Amino acid sequence: MRATDLDPTGEHHGGLPTYPWRYRPSPDLMTRRQLRAVGLRPGGQEPAAQVVCRGRFGYLYRRSLALPVRPMTxxxxxxxxxxxxxxxxxxxxxxxxxxxxxxxxxxxxxxxxxxxxxxxxxxxxxxxxxxxx
Ligand SMILES: [Zn+2]
Incomplete structure (x- = not known):
């Protein structure tokens, strides 16, 4: 793990708090895929944080701001x-x-x-x- 992978204030990542992959800073923060698994979508909110794994980034969204996936009517x-x-x-x-x-x-x-x-x-x-x- 590189030192810059743990950056809770986001000072090295343009202000976006950054954590190593699989590091759960808060149970309220989830990836798009994790939200989808519980029937939610980001719903237009900006990413609240991101996780990084070998130079690849994944955005984390707040579950408390997420919206239900629209059902297929x-x-x-x-x-x-x-x-x-x-x-x-x-x-x-x-x-x-x-x-x-x-x-x-x-x-x-x-x-x-x-x-x-x-x-x-x-x-x-x-x-x-x-x-x-
Ligand atoms: Zn034809």
Whole structure:
């Protein structure tokens, strides 16, 4: 352990109190992962401290300021499904594939096959103009 790894006042780390990995300065301070394990999220608060392990830093947040993880409601789940469906739908032939449309192509592999890149870009521009985003 380097001396600067234990820095409770944060004078060597821009004011952020710093502790060695696994050092629990207070039961109120938890990593993002530890909060998640008990159903909480930082909720916009600034990190209160950090732990360091071999030059890698992990932020610690106050459990007392943390907010509950938002539950996945049916409406949020439906919105997510719609978004995933849109990502699997080819804008040219409207085929819905098993996986997401490759962003490098912008359409399904069947449409991209045999088309020159310039033709492809023209067709995609037309398809985008036809469908209001
Ligand atoms: Zn297609």
């Amino acid at each position: 049916p409406a949020r789940w439906q919105a997510h499904q719609r978004m995933m469906l849109a990502r699997r739908t080819c804008p040219l032939c409207r085929a819905v594939g098993e996986s997401c449309i490759p962003t490098s192509l912008g359409c399904c592999l069947e449409c991209a096959d045999g088309l020159a890149l310039a033709e492809l870009e023209q067709l995609l521009a037309l398809a985008r103009a036809a469908v209001p985003a």
